Amino acid sequence: xxxxxxxxxxxxxxxxxxxxxxxxxxxxxxxxxxxxxxxxxxxxxxxxxxxxxxxxxxxxxxxxxxxxxxxxxxxxxxxxxxxxxxxxxxxxxxxxxxxxxxxxxxxxxxxxxxxxxxxxxxxxxxxxxxxxxxxxxxxxxxxxxxxxxxxxxxxxxxxxxxxxxxxxxxxxxxxxxxxxxxxxxxxxxxxxxxxxxxxxxxxxxxxxxxxxxxxxxxxxxxxxxxxxxxxxxxxxxxxxxxxxxxxxxxxxxxxxxxxxxxxxxxxxxxxxxxxxxxxxxxxxxxxxxxxxxxxxxxxx
Numbered sequence: 001x002x003x004x005x006x007x008x009x010x011x012x013x014x015x016x017x018x019x020x021x022x023x024x025x026x027x028x029x030x031x032x033x034x035x036x037x038x039x040x041x042x043x044x045x046x047x048x049x050x051x052x053x054x055x056x057x058x059x060x061x062x063x064x065x066x067x068x069x070x071x072x073x074x075x076x077x078x079x080x081x082x083x084x085x086x087x088x089x090x091x092x093x094x095x096x097x098x099x100x101x102x103x104x105x106x107x108x109x110x111x112x113x114x115x116x117x118x119x120x121x122x123x124x125x126x127x128x129x130x131x132x133x134x135x136x137x138x139x140x141x142x143x144x145x146x147x148x149x150x151x152x153x154x155x156x157x158x159x160x161x162x163x164x165x166x167x168x169x170x171x172x173x174x175x176x177x178x179x180x181x182x183x184x185x186x187x188x189x190x191x192x193x194x195x196x197x198x199x200x201x202x203x204x205x206x207x208x209x210x211x212x213x214x215x216x217x218x219x220x221x222x223x224x225x226x227x228x229x230x231x232x233x234x235x236x237x238x239x240x241x242x243x244x245x246x247x248x249x250x251x252x253x254x255x256x257x258x259x260x261x262x263x264x265x266x267x268x269x270x271x272x273x274x275x276x277x278x279x280x281x282x283x284x285x286x287x288x289x290x291x292x293x294x295x296x297x298x299x300x
Contacts, residue, residue: 001063003056004214005293006174007207008045008087008131009080015087017045018075019063020208024293026074033062036071045209046086049173050257052157056211084131084205085176086155090258092123093153093203094249095180097193099239099264106272119240119248122193124180124262128203135300136181137201138281143183146279146299149265150223150231150287153178154242155209156259163250168243171255174211175219177287177295178262179204184271184278204285204297205260220290221266225283233266 005020007027018027030041030048039062041055042048048055066072097120098104104113130136138146157173181204186196223231240248245261270277279285279299288294 001067002214003060003063003211005208005210006045006048006085007209008083008085010083011075011080015044015083017048019059021074026076027080028063028066028072028074030059032072033059033066036069037062037065046088046090046258049086049155049157052173052257082132082207084129085207085209086205086258086260087129087131089126089129089260090256092125093129093178093260093262095122095124095197095262096120096240096245096264097122100233100237100266101239102233102237102267103265103269103272106267106269115239119245121249122197124203125194125198127200128198130201130204130297132204132207132295132297134204134297135201136204136279136285136297137199138279138299139183139199142199143185143196144278145184145271145276147182147184147270148223148225148230148279148285149180149182149269150221150289151178151180151262151265152219152221152235152289153205154245154261154263156255156261157212157257159254159256161250161252161254163246163255165243165247168246169212171246172212172242173257174209175215175292176205176209176260177207177289177292178260179285179287179295179297180262180265204295206295207293210292214291216291219292222288223268224286225277225279230270230277231266231268233268235263237266238263
């Protein structure tokens with residue numbers, strides 16, 4: 001069985017992880033695979049990512065044995081609750097602002113802006129992370145300008161610093177979807193973006209990790225709000241490519257397995273409309289990225 005997507009999930013109150021079946025209707029749990037084939041697998045997906053290729057080889061061996069014995073059955077997805085793939089990040093999410101030219105136009109309200117010479121880098125707090133179908137807290141006592149940003153997330157799988165562009169993809173473990181939820185008034189008032197990006201529930205992530213070797217060369221990013229298409233872009237439009245972002249971020253800074261990079265959002269965010277289309281209680285945001293799936297969250 002070709003390993004393509006990994007998920008973290010809750011089954012009967014126990015948080016565990018596993019591999020999506022080829023038809024993506026079920027999950028082979030790491031706990032069951034370990035017990036059936038005496039294959040040492042860690043308790044959580046974060047520790048598994050730290051194992052890199054060694055972990056993937058061990059998991060592949062267990063799955064090959066299972067194809068012959070059928071000792072472990074795929075647990076149907078409708079019997080579990082999918083969580084963020086990495087629910088407890090060890091440090092902040094690295095985020096990239098203004099990585100699409102059209103988004104710079106709508107955000108800065110300038111028709112022909114100069115493109116940035118260097119990536120705009122900020123972070124989101126780990127406490128902001130939630131999973132697909134979890135509720136986004138609108139924090140009405142804090143903000144009245146709640147916005148969405150559909151983004152491709154990059155999961156680092158190999159430690160390194162001062163990583164050259166030519167070696168950058170060797171450090172990528174896989175990809176996920178991120179909604180860079182933003183309080184635009186806080187972002188504006190504080191000038192620095194951290195607080196307006198890091199309120200609790202402001203980093204929906206998931207629903208899975210798509211492994212690097214199973215990923216396409218470019219991804220389509222589509223965001224809808226209550227069924228209306230708001231964003232429709234491609235990572236082929238990046239100002240700074242994924243290898244370039246890894247090179248910049250790793251300059252003098254050690255990237256570690258499990259680190260997450262949110263690569264920037266295409267045009268179509270709420271603040272870009274006239275008048276703005278901010279999120280309200282009851283709104284549903286769906287971000288679909290080709291090859292990965294759909295991250296869906298409702299505003300509480």
